[in-house]
Amino acid sequence: xxxxxxxxxxxxxxxxxxxxxxxxxxxxxxxxxxxxxxxxxxxxxxxxxxxxxxxxxxxxxxxxxxxxxxxxxxxxxxxxxxxxxxxxxxxxxxxxxxxxxxxxxxxxxxxxxxxxxxxxxxxxxxxxxxxxxxxxxxxxxxxxxxxxxxxxxxxxxxxxxxxxxxxxxxxxxxxxxxxxxxxxxxxxxxxxxxxxxxxxxxxxxxxxxxxxxxxxxxxxxxxxxxxxxxxxxxxxxxxxxxxxxxxxxxxxxxxxxxxxxxxxxxxxxxxxxxxxxxxxxxxxxxxxxxxxxxxxxxxxxxxxxxxxxxxxxxxxxxxxxxxxxxxxxxxxxxxxxxxxxxxxxxxxxxxxxxxxxxxxxxxxxxxx
Amino acid sequence: xxxxxxxxxxxxxxxxxxxxxxxxxxxxxxxxxxxxxxxxxxxxxxxxxxxxxxxxxxxxxxxxxxxxxxxxxxxxxxxxxxxxxxxxxxxxxxxxxxxxxxxxxxxxxxxxxxxxxxxxxxxxxxxxxxxxxxxxxxxxxxxxxxxxxxxxxxxxxxxxxxxxxxxxxxxxxxxxxxxxxxxxxxxxxxxxxxxxxxxxxxxxxxxxxxxxxxxxxxxxxxxxxxxxxxxxxxxxxxxxxxxxxxxxxxxxxxxxxxxxxxxxxxxxxxxxxxxxxxxxxxxxxxxxxxxxxxxxxxxxxxxxxxxxxxxxxxxxxxxxxxxxxxxxxxxxxxxxxxxxxxxxxxxxxxxxxxxxxxxxxxxxxxxxxxxxxxxxxxxxxxxxxxxxxxxxxxxxxxxxxxxxxxxxxxxxxxxxxxxxxxxxxxxxxxxxxxxxxxxxxxxxxxxxxxxxxxxxxxxxxxxxxxxxxxxxxxxxxxxxxxxxxxxxxxxxxxxxxxxxxxxxxxxxxxxxxxxxxxxxxxxxxxxxxxxxxxxxxxxxxxxxxxxxxxxxxxxxxxxxxxxxxxxxxxxxxxxxxx
Numbered sequence: 013x014x015x016x017x018x019x020x021x022x023x024x025x026x027x028x029x030x031x032x033x034x035x036x037x038x039x040x041x042x043x044x045x046x047x048x049x050x051x052x053x054x055x056x057x058x059x060x061x062x063x064x065x066x067x068x069x070x071x072x073x074x075x076x077x078x079x080x081x082x083x084x085x086x087x088x089x090x091x092x093x094x095x096x097x098x099x100x101x102x103x104x105x106x107x108x109x110x111x112x113x114x115x116x117x118x119x120x121x122x123x124x125x126x127x128x129x130x131x132x133x134x135x136x137x138x139x140x141x142x143x144x145x146x147x148x149x150x151x152x153x154x155x156x157x158x159x160x161x162x163x164x165x166x167x168x169x170x171x172x173x174x175x176x177x178x179x180x181x182x183x184x185x186x187x188x189x190x191x192x193x194x195x196x197x198x199x200x201x202x203x204x205x206x207x208x209x210x211x212x213x214x215x216x217x218x219x220x221x222x223x224x225x226x227x228x229x230x231x232x233x234x235x236x237x238x239x240x241x242x243x244x245x246x247x248x249x250x251x252x253x254x255x256x257x258x259x260x261x262x263x264x265x266x267x268x269x270x271x272x273x274x275x276x277x278x279x280x281x282x283x284x285x286x287x288x289x290x291x292x293x294x295x296x297x298x299x300x301x302x303x304x305x306x307x308x309x310x311x312x313x314x315x316x317x318x319x320x321x322x323x324x325x326x327x328x329x330x331x332x333x334x335x336x337x338x339x340x341x342x343x344x345x346x347x348x349x350x351x352x353x354x355x356x357x358x359x360x361x362x363x364x365x366x367x368x369x370x371x372x373x374x375x376x377x378x379x380x
Numbered sequence: 381x382x383x384x385x386x387x388x389x390x391x392x393x394x395x396x397x398x399x400x401x402x403x404x405x406x407x408x409x410x411x412x413x414x415x416x417x418x419x420x421x422x423x424x425x426x427x428x429x430x431x432x433x434x435x436x437x438x439x440x441x442x443x444x445x446x447x448x449x450x451x452x453x454x455x456x457x458x459x460x461x462x463x464x465x466x467x468x469x470x471x472x473x474x475x476x477x478x479x480x481x482x483x484x485x486x487x488x489x490x491x492x493x494x495x496x497x498x499x500x501x502x503x504x505x506x507x508x509x510x511x512x513x514x515x516x517x518x519x520x521x522x523x524x525x526x527x528x529x530x531x532x533x534x535x536x537x538x539x540x541x542x543x544x545x546x547x548x549x550x551x552x553x554x555x556x557x558x559x560x561x562x563x564x565x566x567x568x569x570x571x572x573x574x575x576x577x578x579x580x581x582x583x584x585x586x587x588x589x590x591x592x593x594x595x596x597x598x599x600x601x602x603x604x605x606x607x608x609x610x611x612x613x614x615x616x617x618x619x620x621x622x623x624x625x626x627x628x629x630x631x632x633x634x635x636x637x638x639x640x641x642x643x644x645x646x647x648x649x650x651x652x653x654x655x656x657x658x659x660x661x662x663x664x665x666x667x668x669x670x671x672x673x674x675x676x677x678x679x680x681x682x683x684x685x686x687x688x689x690x691x692x693x694x695x696x697x698x699x700x701x702x703x704x705x706x707x708x709x710x711x712x713x714x715x716x717x718x719x720x721x722x723x724x725x726x727x728x729x730x731x732x733x734x735x736x737x738x739x740x741x742x743x744x745x746x747x748x749x750x751x752x753x754x755x756x757x758x759x760x761x762x763x764x765x766x767x768x769x770x771x772x773x774x775x776x777x778x779x780x781x782x783x784x785x786x787x788x789x790x791x792x793x794x795x796x797x798x799x800x801x802x803x804x805x806x807x808x809x810x811x812x813x814x815x816x817x818x819x820x821x822x823x824x825x826x827x828x829x830x831x832x833x834x835x836x837x838x839x840x841x842x843x844x845x846x847x848x849x850x851x852x853x854x855x856x857x858x859x860x861x862x863x864x865x866x867x868x869x870x871x872x873x874x875x876x877x878x879x880x881x882x883x884x885x886x887x888x889x890x891x892x893x894x895x896x897x898x899x900x901x902x903x904x905x906x907x908x909x910x911x912x913x914x915x916x917x918x919x920x921x922x923x924x925x926x927x928x929x930x931x932x933x934x935x936x937x938x939x940x941x942x943x944x945x946x947x948x949x950x951x952x953x954x955x956x957x958x
Contacts, residue, residue: 096853162857
């Protein structure tokens with residue numbers, strides 16, 4: 013992976029009439045990188061992708077690809093391949109003709125076209141399907157054809173607009189891996205738009221989390237998951253406890269009557285000010301926890317919800333605050349410790365897994 | 381007019397006209413220029429073919445014979461001339477009565493086709509569509525053979541005359557029946573079967589279900605069909621021309637003022653009066669259509685009728701009766717065209733088909749019609765489909781696309797007679813460089829394409845909307861210009877719709893009288909006009925014969941269309957999803 017930015021987006025803004033879909037977006041994508049635009053619907057991720065492709069040109073801002081300013085170029089004069097959610101396969105052309113479509117227009121010699129199409133179809137495992145029409149293929153196969161077609165002309169940039177969301181869960185997981193492997197093999201710079209965090213976490217080198225037309229955070233999947241920069245990102249990715257507390261100064265926060273150490277403490281927040289304390293359910297520590305453990309909290313197991321591979325428990329903190337905390341318990345743990353509803357249970361909220369935000373964040377399905 | 385369109389092309393898409401120093405200037409690529417050029421050409425065509433002639437017509441209504449502006453004088457004259465204003469009352473009377481009758485009949489007919497389990501449904505549907513193949517003159521001529529002075533059914537009128545409102549109403553009901561039936565059929569077939577199940581499970585009887593589920597479900601379609609029927613009838617010229625006798629209506633007045641009295645100004649005034657109901661009906665229809673869409677959901681389940689011997693028998697009897705009338709009309713026209721002298725000498729002969737002995741242009745008129753209809757179908761389909769494609773699928777150039785869409789909707793609101801008259805004013809103007817087209821076949825083709833533009837355009841738009849919206853984007857990403865994808869992908873996918881449009885244009889070009897009646901010359905006489913002229917000259921048998929030639933040709937085109945469509949469906953079933 014070269015260090016030079018292959019794609020640069022600078023101060024990009026897109027307006028539809030009075031509505032601003034993208035506000036001053038800046039972003040750099042390295043050569044060979046796999047980037048995911050992740051966000052809820054209407055956050056502007058597809059708009060940004062379409063602006064990069066030139067399909068819906070931005071109102072202002074610059075786009076540079078491979079050192080070339082492409083800001084105002086029509087799509088025909090840019091260098092990208094694209095796969096849409098609908099695949100947009102030409103229904104009246106065979107798989108072969110679909111993949112060859114861009115090559116035929118370039119006056120590529122026939123044997124060369126044939127070799128290239130066969131090679132692509134082989135790499136996606138569709139060698140024996142080349143004479144079929146798209147309607148005769150399964151969703152996953154159509155997806156692969158669309159991908160082959162986009163790659164056939166060896167574009168410098170691959171754009172994927174929710175390519176997997178029309179597929180059922182199992183196919184989606186398999187294709188996720190296939191696309192990623194193909195991308196690594198070809199080393200092609202790729203941007204994928206998705207609203208599925210799992211997709212983004214498993215496939216991306218870096219994730220761009222977007223909301224309401226702005227970028228909330230850019231980072232590696234691990235970064236974004238474990239160190240979300242604000243409650244929106246914390247909430248959007250994974251499951252998170254949002255607990256209202258107060259800053260206690262000096263790397264410490266107060267949750268009800270309990271004072272907790274927090275590694276990423278409430279720096280810069282005045283003591284006594286309200287803060288949001290966040291911890292993921294799976295980070296709630298259980299084994300070997302006693303009341304002497306750091307950040308130990310005494311709770312009662314209020315509910316225990318079976319979710320297949322684990323239990324999600326609602327723990328009620330035994331103090332004046334009576335805060336509820338969600339915690340994930342493995343099947344093993346519940347069996348070993350014989351946890352049941354109504355039982356007292358001491359857990360710890362490890363200080364290095366606690367995130368503190370100086371803003372109060374009310375979550376829609378917050379526990380009370 | 382051209383620079384306006386070109387100007388609109390300059391504005392960058394999706395962008396407020398507020399000057400912004402940082403605003404991105406979209407580079408307009410070659411293919412954009414092609415797209416805009418074609419769009420501008422189609423816009424130019426529509427401006428020449430509909431906007432400018434209409435303008436000429438409207439301004440003529442406010443002028444005297446010498447071209448001086450006279451304000452509302454012509455209108456004052458129109459409304460103060462008892463004979464003319466009486467036509468307004470007459471037109472409204474027969475149109476309202478015919479509309480009520482035809483909508484009621486078509487409603488029951490459609491109800492039978494969709495909600496009963498009667499046999500021969502497709503046969504009944506086919507029979508109901510026969511009048512589409514006729515010029516509206518033909519059912520009127522048949523009615524005269526049946527109910528006229530020597531008619532074999534005249535006794536059924538109990539001493540009343542067929543010439544006049546009775547004949548007009550009967551003729552119009554038959555002529556408009558298929559159009560109304562199709563609209564109601566569509567509305568009925570879109571109803572949701574789950575609503576019927578819900579009504580049944582809540583204990584509603586058939587009557588209550590009818591008034592609480594069936595009727596509300598199709599009310600927009602019903603009202604819309606009423607508007608369409610009313611407009612078709614009040615602007616129709618063939619039926620009252622043949623069978624109206626002394627009973628004057630607006631449509632025949634236009635003809636009489638222009639052809640009979642050469643009073644073009646008054647003709648313009650009458651045809652402007654004729655525009656009013658057409659425009660109201662058009663606007664109402666657009667509003668209703670929008671609402672109709674809203675009640676449908678993707679999860680609707682089609683209604684499946686259950687057999688009920690008594691109900692099915694009643695419905696069969698009703699449809700049989702209507703079917704006999706329609707087949708009878710056609711049969712009488714056919715029979716009258718092959719007998720020596722109705723009703724006195726019924727020996728068979730083809731003498732009536734020897735048009736060379738009659739007025740109206742002879743067989744040349746027939747071949748002119750076939751040529752005109754073929755050109756209309758070919759050229760019209762190309763223009764209309766390309767225009768619809770660019771309106772629906774091109775990116776940017778928002779203003780230009782909106783203008784084309786608006787212009788494409790205009791012809792629907794203009795009755796044929798008004799359009800034809802507008803063409804006289806526009807193309808016969810000595811200052812018009814396009815004047816050389818006047819009295820030629822091309823002007824008939826242009827006029828007919830324009831006359832039937834809107835329905836064809838909407839058919840094309842509907843087909844194009846069903847195509848994935850990203851083909852053009854994919855194509856651009858593969859560096860394939862849009863016109864190649866148009867040709868290799870969009871057109872092949874849309875072949876059924878393209879065939880529908882060309883069939884529609886061909887059949888209508890064969891049967892239409894109203895617009896072209898003002899535009900033909902002795903060299904470009906048309907079959908439908910020949911029917912009119914032979915009828916005028918008292919040659920009813922030959923008129924019927926020429927009418928039959930039109931029916932056979934239009935029917936042949938329909939048959940060919942059906943065969944092509946079926947063959948195509950078989951050939952492409954590999955890639956077409958059912």
